[in-house]
Amino acid sequence: MATRERPPRGRGGDARGGSERGGGERTGARSERGGGERSERAGEREDRRGSAESQQxxxxxxxxxxxxxxxxxxxxxxxxxxxxxxxxxxxxxxxxxxxxxxxxxxxxxxxxxxxxxxxxxxxxxxxxxRGYTYAELEDVLEAAKAAGKPPLVVVLDGIQDPHNLGAIIRSANALGAHGVVIAKDRAVQVTGTVAKASAGAVEHTLIARVVNVSRALEELKAAGLWVAAADVEATEPMWSARLDGPLALVVGAEGTGVREGVLKHCDFRLRIPMTGQVGSLNASVSAGILLYEVARQRGSAPVR
Structure with a gap:
């Protein structure tokens, strides 16, 4: 699996957080998490596995x-x-x-x-x-490894509209993502409405459910992924960032966007340039645009 050897910066653009958090600071933050926190994460994984299957x-x-x-x-x-x-x-x-x-x-x-x-x-x-069986983060990373491609994971922060979730899962499946991550609480889960909106993509997509989104991002970074957040206030346009390496793409809910506490765990932020009078996009539309840019940079954008 690819490693985090170089930041996926653009052509001299500001990574909005990447330059502030140097390697030393990130290493220090990780070294503070000793055995106690690892035990806590193990407990959370057990909790996720124990409640992985939703009701009928x-x-x-x-x-x-x-x-x-x-x-x-x-x-x-x-x-x-x-x-x-x-x-x-x-x-x-x-x-x-x-x-x-x-x-x-x-x-x-x-x-x-x-x-x-x-x-x-x-x-x-x-x-x-019988019920939807959620994957683990490890399953998503293993799927990328088996495919022999840099991991691409879509992480959703607080998406509550089932139609948005379904549409994002559909785009993720169509554009090469290896999995989607959702929160266990305060976020929509996989339902019939989500399945309908995804046009059946939920049956072909690994969807991991986590207790803590921020901690999931740290686990993905430890596995070698860079973390990019969709942010309407970012200074860097999406096409000036390097998105062809191992990547976690974070998308927030409509209105609130990615929460500030989650943004702190992201390496850089991406803006979708717009020329119209509307200042923001639907969460699923934003995810689709960003995923297509990733596919374009990887040379895997669909060609008919």
Whole structure:
């Protein structure tokens, strides 16, 4: 895995924090964390593993349901359909996959399906899954190592809108991120709405849930990653920073952005240059733009 040998600075641009925190200071900060804190982190990892699987969940919509059946048929408990609402091709694949996996199929009314989808746009189909199993940070780093590429991790600070989370997971999956990190508390978790907004990408993306975002960033830095935060007040435009190495990209919630306490753990900050009258972007749009810039610099931006 690549190491933090050089700061991913731009062409003479201010890293907004990278120059203030030199190697000596960072080393000193890490040396203070002795065995007690390592034990505390181990306890947190045990806590995450113990509560990793969320309660029973429902995924709805044709594409998210198909992705669940394709990727994780062993986790699907039941398939619910509204007879006559689905197209022949979609219905054929859904029923075929359910039959092959031994999944029980129930034909229900639109009202019943609407209740299972909690009012979401279900398109006539819902699956019941056992629960979403969250990954660990180590799993995300191992995935990058197995791919033979510099790690790219998206860390979310306080995202509470399920549509935003789903859209970010979709972009992360499409643009080469090895995983997404969310907070256990005061942040939206993986739900049916998130799965629908991600177009099924939740079934193909490692999503780690952590107790403390700041501590997770320190663990990623210890593993050799540089940490960049999306910040509307940053002086450095995204394209002047080196983003082709091992990287954790931090995106905050709409309105508040990345919290100041979390920003202190970031090596540098990135601004998305804008020319219009609107001064900020939706969190998922910001994440998508920054991820595409990372993909462009890595030479992995999709080409059709």
């Amino acid at each position: 969940r429902f995924v709805y919509g044709v594409n998210p349901v198909l992705e669940a059946l394709r990727a994780k048929p062993d986790e699907v408990e039941r398939l619910y359909l509204v007879e006559g609402q689905l197209g022949a091709r979609a219905a054929g694949e859904l029923l075929s996959r359910a039959r092959d996996a031994g999944i029980r199929v129930e034909k229900v009314t639109r009202e019943r399906l609407g209740a299972l989808a909690e009012g979401g746009v279900h398109q006539g189909v819902v699956v019941e899954l």
